[in-house]
Amino acid sequence: MHPILNGIRLISFDLDGTLVDSVPDLAVAVDTSLGELGLPAAGEARVRDWVGNGSLKLVERALAFARNAPPDEALLGRAHEAFLECYGRDPGSRTRLYPGVSEALDGLRDGGWVLTLVTNKPFAFIRPILIQFGIEHHFALCLGGDSLPQKKPDPAPLLHVAAQFGLPPSQCLMVGDSRHDVAAGRAAGFRTLAVSYGYNHGEPVRDSRPDALVDSLAELV
Incomplete structure (x- = not known):
């Protein structure tokens, strides 16, 4: 397992640019x-x-x-x-799952981590995309950009997720592709991991100084 997971019990994933290219x-x-x-x-x-x-x-x-x-x-x-x-x-006919995502989700779920999804995409579009790729069963909780009054980079969605599972933020990890994910995670007290691919407004996500950076989510397992 990747060392970023030491002491972590819950992992929150971004969707667009992290799990799928939408x-x-x-x-x-x-x-x-x-x-x-x-x-x-x-x-x-x-x-x-x-x-x-x-x-x-x-x-x-x-x-x-x-x-x-x-x-x-x-x-x-x-x-x-x-x-x-x-x-x-038609929210998904051209959308593709990034390499390594299925392997990572399978390994993390089997390893006992609580997996959640926190995206700024409207909630109504989340489930159809997850079902399309057969990964909906991995997530114990999904939040969209309209699920709460606040969205990333506000820490509120991440704090909500941690509270739902009775976990301190220090035992939680935010995984995303953009500065908004890193900022939300940092503000919430989560550990942060960024993927080197994705969007991030054309800027290198490394510049946001996440706690760790991977080229594929398969590196987690």
Whole structure:
């Protein structure tokens, strides 16, 4: 086992950019919603750098790019609704599980760790994606970006998870691909581990100084 797991009893995973590469499906939904408003497509490469703060912020960034100006609240609401409808119709056909994820989840569950999922993705989209890859049974608790009033990088979702299982944050680990995951984990008192792949707005996640960094989650087991 990876030394980062010493003394750890609960592991919280991010989803997008950590367990799955969901950008191809997110980009289709973004570009479809922009097209419905008569705006130019953003493209997958740009969307890859915008993911990480939840669907509303993703759509806001897309609108700001397409209009070369920040959107007002009404336009953002219309575009976000269109995005959610489009993404909800097909949240996973282009999404792929990263190498090493299945092996890591199997090994960690068999090793007795409590596994949870804390993502900024809307809760309604979590289960269909997990089921698609046959990994839904690994997680004792899943939180989406709309499950609580706060989302990462706020520590509240992680503190909620720790409290649900009666564990001190010092016995918990946050695993993610972005500075938001590292910041949330650090603020919650969790140990932090980052994956070197993923999104993180095009910046090296190493710069966020997680407690450990891996190239594959298979390194955990």
